[in-house]
Amino acid sequence: MQEITAEILIERVWSYAEKIRSGEIKASKKHRWAVERFFKDVDRLAEDDCPYYFDAEAVVDFYEWSRQFNHVEGILAGQPIELTDFQLFIAANIYGFYKKENGARRFRKAYIQLARKNAKSQFLALIASYEIFPTQEKHRVFIAGWSREQSDEVYQAILEQLHHAPILKGKYTSANGRVKKYKTNSIIQPLSREARKLGDGKNPSLGIVDKLFVA
Template sequence: IVACKKHQWACQRFLKDIEREGTADFPYFFDDEKARRFLFWMTQFKHTKGPLQGENIVPEPIQIFIFGNIYGWVHKDTGYRRFKKAYWQVGRKNAKTQSLACVGSYEAFANDEYMSEVYIGATKTEQAKICWNEIKAQISKCELLNVPEKKYRVAYGQIEHLKTLSKIEALSKDAGKTG
């Protein structure tokens, strides 16, 4: 696989961390089940646009690596995730919005945290609404979430998980000027 130096470093860091797992100076371990849980969540959604529209999402190797790292590494004592922040930069037409929509819905719907809040931020309202609309489109076609006892509600610019009262909301710098 052709990769730049930073990608190579990320892979080397992952392999070194696997070697350090379980040692006294490294309090984290890779929980394969937690990584797979998120990746399974992604596969429950369908592509909403393009030539794959209507087909279930199948995570690409880079998505498996990135999201596996984010969700798989946990602290051995607390069980909390190792990474609290992530930065992912890819070119146009590489399913960024689709991937981040999966992250947003996972954080609000699948982690069972009571009253979690997912905010999609952007400079302009229209930009923030792109990802929010993607989440809305994905969950509307998701068999896992569309059961007789609806698990979510879309109202007042929010997507709310009814069981945990978690919410997803689009925010923008524009909205700050008007309230």
């Protein structure tokens, strides 16, 4: 694989954002808002009183993690996953900005809305596995949906990625409806509607809600 530097990735993110701003790439109003916020956030980084900093290497880490997995279906089946520009833009916002006071991520919540066939489940699966495998800390990832079938979509995408990743062979088990990392006992587990009704508090490190309906 070609070595990808932080400069190359951030240039891709910046170029994509500029194309959204100029209208070269058509985007929804909320997506354009996200791009404008990104530009403002980057400009603000130069100010002494800015409470945030940007870690480009953290974005590279997520990008390189994604490349450890292969597409499992379609014309790209068997080829390494290469994040698209819009996926990289999302990743740069989630994993790039941190608080100076404690090193925590600036953004704790992200709303991602995509049309069908844009690899949403695949991208969420990458985020889920990235939460538990590259770290030596114990993390718990839970996946919820309007129905168990919907939460299973992301979970099945996770299983497909893990089962085809040689670097993770022997480092986890997938049984009883959840993935468990041996070394830290971190887990990834889809939830049922019954768990929501019972009010079972899971205290997740990461929670993924697929197909969110807001009345």
